[in-house]
Amino acid sequence: MADIAQLKKIATQVRRDILRQVHQVNSGHPGGSLGCTDFFVALYFEILKHDPNFSMEGKGQDLFFLSNGHISPVWYSVLARSGYFPVEELATFRKLNSRLQGHPATHEGLPGIRVASGSLGQGISVALGAALGKKLDGDDQLIYCLTGDGELQEGQIWEAVMFGAHHKVDNIIVTVDYNGQQIDGPTKEVMDLGDLEAKWKAFGWEVMSMDGNDIEDVIQTITKAKAKTGQGVPIVIIMKTEMGMGVDYMMGTHAWHGKAPNDELLEKGLAQLEETLGDYPIK
């Protein structure tokens, strides 16, 4: 049984890590990172069978792929807080000679990352390939993938979605971060995604939904999704989130998609987030 109170404590610390990372280099993507924090914390601290003693192939483990790589600050924080690398390394985010590149990469050997992402629309394809690999190996663990909603505008996504159903890739759970925002504005205005649930269903996927900012709902829904794997149908969860969740001035707008807070706004944001596990030192 999950200790929800403890997970919530971790989540506020992760949100602090996100703000402090992007503030220090005056760049990066806090909005989507904050929106997906509860999902990441639930995933890494409750759901995934994983080993911080990282191996690329991850045999016998669940594998997670992030398609919308720009929300790297939340992933880096959760990986560090799970023991993949020292928490102090978060202070190197986006700096020269860092393993914490602006967008996640394998090139510098950061533990926990299995493929580079940033150029959008590629993650589901890679995740499906890993799922096929698991099946060939008779490895019963699952593949998880998170995509943004804006990136569903990429054509490759739908190539992958069609493939997943046709080949009955039923050891994968894709989650869509449905925050309704992208760089140029609300998705409804930039390029309306229409009825997402109907689209995925029409492509042959089992569609579920959850509140991505409710850790209990995330855990319960993914637990239900796991029970539906192995039945010849790939699974997608449309996850409603609020971009900027936890920091009042970043919520309800796309303005903080890819912008860092200044000194004053950093303090204002941190004041809303309890320091529960200890901030990493700024060098």
Add this chain to the structure above:
Amino acid sequence: MLDNYNQTDKKSTRDGFGAGVYELGKSHPEVVALCADLIGSLKIQKFIDEWPERFFQVGIAEANMMGLAAGLATTGKIPYTSTFANFSTGRVYDQIRQSIAYSHKNVKICASHAGLTLGEDGATHQILEDIGMMKMLPGMTVINPCDYNQTKAATIAIADFDGPVYLRFGRPGWPVFMPADTPFEIGKAVHMNEGSDVSIFATGHLVWYAVEAAKQLVSEGVSVDLINIHTIKPLDEEAVLASVRKTGCAVSAEEHQRNGGLGESISSLLSEKHPAPMNFVAVNDSFGESGTSIELLDKYGLGIKDIINAAKAAMAKK
């Protein structure tokens, strides 16, 4: 040495690929194949019949195929993607760049129907820029074998090499002339004839034309150093420099744009390490068109006579 290279058969390089993949099916259980609706063209039916669980039909969705391959490689498989060269490179450049090259995935990108010799389908399918695109990617190995035997050997050799590879081959029936027992070593050029007047560096289908051109030049009293460059990247720099130090001039021959091709790699090396006159047999900033393979090679300046003329022109500049 030239006497060792005579036509023994006529088979396509893509048939060599299919035969190589079938051998790998037996020897390398971690090899898997993907195809984007071109099984017949890529000659991989035998592999599919024997190991259906190790083959994935992707449909007409090449971007997805590259991502799938990256994911399969992540779990320790050795994926061979297969489609036309055009759809293996330009169409999916960003997927290869991010998910495969930058991510160091052990994916073999196998590309048929490269170049003008694709023939009647015309310029939409005759990619002549692929070597350039692929050699620019950091960490990408680029191989363009010359006949059935060398393509089969290359297909097998790249399975034991850890890293992304672009393997380029073609459609037409083409002379088979490399002895089947010629060892294939990635990055190691094959020295086909010893000579002192001019170096000819050829890759892909044009190696056969270079053999024919060399035979004629030799009959005219020209001493030709002939080198088969199957691996364009990493280039066998020692072989190139050793040859040009002897001959003092060079010719490159390839079924590709001059911009971005083998000749460009050689001239870049020579200009830095051993400046020497050079001529290029390549397509000169142009698209192709419909026609037969032979007609197209002639029209676009890639014929046997073009190699001979280039060799004489290079010697005249010494």
